Amino acid sequence: MPTMKFQNLKIASVMMGMGVVLFGVQGCGSTAQEMRLALKGTNRLNLTESGQPAPTSVRIYTLRESQRFQKATYKDLKDKDTAELGDDLIHRDELTVQPEESQQFEVIVDREKEEKFIGIMVLFRQYPKGVWRLTIPVEEKGVFSIGAQKFTFELTDHTIRQIEPD
Known part of the structure; x- marks a missing residue:
């Protein structure tokens, strides 16, 4: 026994x-996590002089810090974003959003690699009249985090705004 x-x-x-x-x-x-961005173009997206909706480019930046992105002028980011953002810029993507269509975009971020913010810049025709940039802080990955963080944005006229996901 x-x-x-x-x-x-x-x-x-x-x-x-x-x-x-x-x-x-x-x-x-x-420690990497997925962030899903849905960009919804409306029937009033980026209106031309004749009032017709038009596609627009959207730049998505992965950033160490957000201050330079927030302080930069539209023209500086549009024409020389790499120089303007300096070592805060980790990665940049660009896509086109069509009127009355949605674009899905996934960003993999890792706070341990200093990826602390997502910057979104929309290249609107009439940018001075609206909101053309947003910043999203990358949250600390929690012990009980499950799945991707989801964000939905509406692009209308010359403004980007966050809305509730469908």
Whole structure:
């Protein structure tokens, strides 16, 4: 009988060890997280002089800090964003949003790599009349975070605004 207790103790030790290893692996998981952006163009997107909606370009920046992005002029970001943002710029993408259509865009960010903000710039024709940029802080990835963060934006006239997701 003493060997039976020893075997049970041995099995229990192995099981406990596996639990520690599995917990450790879970704790050492990736700190990267997915952010899903939905950009919805309305029937009044980027109106031309004749009042017709037109497509517009949207730039999505991954940033270390947001101050330079927030302080930069429209013209400086449009013409020389790399120089203007300097070492705050980590990555830049550009896409086109059509009137009455939605564009889905996924950004993978990692706060441990200093990716702290997402900057969105819309290249509207009449930018001085509206809101042409937004900044989204990248949240700390929580222990119980499940799935991607989702953000929905409406592009109308010469303004981008965050709305509730569908």
